[in-house]
Amino acid sequence: MQQDRPEESEAVVEPERFNQARAAQSMAVLEDYVEMIGDLIGEFGEARITDIAQRMGVTHPTATKAVSRLKREGLAISRPYRGVFLTDQGAAMAERVRARHRTVVDLLVAIGVPAETAELDAEGMEHHVSDVTLKAFEAFLQRALPPRDRRDEATGKG
Amino acid sequence: MQQDRPEESEAVVEPERFNQARAAQSMAVLEDYVEMIGDLIGEFGEARITDIAQRMGVTHPTATKAVSRLKREGLAISRPYRGVFLTDQGAAMAERVRARHRTVVDLLVAIGVPAETAELDAEGMEHHVSDVTLKAFEAFLQRALPPRDRRDEATGKG
DNA sequence: TTGCAAATGAAGCCTTGGCAACACTTCTGT
DNA sequence: ACAGAAGTGTTGCCAAGGCTTCATTTGCAA
Known part of the structure; x- marks a missing residue:
């Protein structure tokens, strides 16, 4: 071992791979919620915050926050005290x-x-x-x- | 569609699966850093914060924070302004x-x-x-x- | 030996994803 | 019709993992 400094290869390629993994991770939660909401809509015709929270194994404020993010990203829509629905996207x-x-x-x-x-x-x-x-x-x-x-x-x- | 409420099955099993995924995720960063530090020690005999940061594709304060967490978890040791090393664990x-x-x-x-x-x-x-x-x-x-x-x-x- | 560049540390800020506690609607049953 | 229960929303807190900026220490070279 104890070789010289890496010659570009590892030093510049490696970070990319972690960056990609991090990017994927930031989408993961969104994807999980979107899929879950889709399931609930399929089953009940709408996705309620309480049901989303229960299935995701989180408390309802956490689910609310996630839905807010989904709305911000144009993936879902909802009105206060009403169910959550998915956009076409x-x-x-x-x-x-x-x-x-x-x-x-x-x-x-x-x-x-x-x-x-x-x-x-x-x-x-x-x-x-x-x-x-x-x-x-x-x-x-x-x-x-x-x-x-x-x-x-x-x-x-x- | 439009069936009755889930009868325990999905409602209680699903959360577990997300919880497991979240738990795995919380270990992921630790694992990445530990492996990277191991690589660097193998190559250079020690792992410097700068090298860790560079390979992980983050800034050095981020790497420092990660190392702090590793130390807290008993996975690594280090002294100020010195390299980072792994514990047996x-x-x-x-x-x-x-x-x-x-x-x-x-x-x-x-x-x-x-x-x-x-x-x-x-x-x-x-x-x-x-x-x-x-x-x-x-x-x-x-x-x-x-x-x-x-x-x-x-x-x-x- | 001293001075400067590089490395490290420290502080402060942001976002995300958890939580609990509390406030307010909606819904339901009497 | 209305009271209580259930559902939602809001707020504020925490930790993690990013970042920038600034202070400090090291280490090397002149």
Whole structure:
């Protein structure tokens, strides 16, 4: 060991990788809330702050704050004392996130991870799965699993 | 849609999964710093705040704060105006993190993710890979790749 | 040895994501 | 119709992880 200073390579490439991870992380919460709100709307026709908070495992002021941020980002809308709804942009994101989540879970299961663990780990991992990686996951799943054995991806909730 | 309230299942299981993801996230930064400090010690014999900051892509006060937290958690030690070093506990964590990182990258590559993308995505994903999933990854790699085709895991940087 | 640049530390500010406590609406049942 | 319960909103607090600015210490070179 004890070599010379890094020659650009590590010193300049590494930071980028952490910056990307941090950027992904800042989107993660947004994505989780958007997906959750989408689920609730699907189930109840609207997403109430209390339900959002309960499902996210946080208190209601925290949920309120998150929703405020979603509104600020143009992903959701709401009126005082009324439910929360997604904008077109928010709904699109929810769709994307949900699909990605399923793919990640499917991949983990295909690799041999127990379903329950796959669900838990996917929750954190999914936010860091880039489009390129997601495509690779999908390709792998198609390769690895005979079509009729695949979980149905098309019908959404199944 | 429009069914009744969730019957315990989602309402109580879901929060747990987000809580776990949040817990993992709170460890992520610590893990990154510990691994980075381990790398620097391996290369230069010590980890200077400036080098840590540069590699992490943050300013030096941010690195200082992170190191403070590491010290508080018993993972690192340092004296004013001197380099940062890892405790046994910190070194063990660094080792674990490094091994996990390699495994995740290897798995992504084995799945078909381009090496460069694998490196980037792994940075964020690795912190959410549980022991169970990690074991599954390792098993998959042994299954999927003939031993002589494996990247050498032993020599560290390679 | 002294002086200056580089490294480190310290303080203060911002944002995010948690929380509890309290205030105010809405809703519901009598 | 109205009182109490449930739901929401608001405020203020904390810690973490960023940043900038400024003070201090080190270390090297003249």
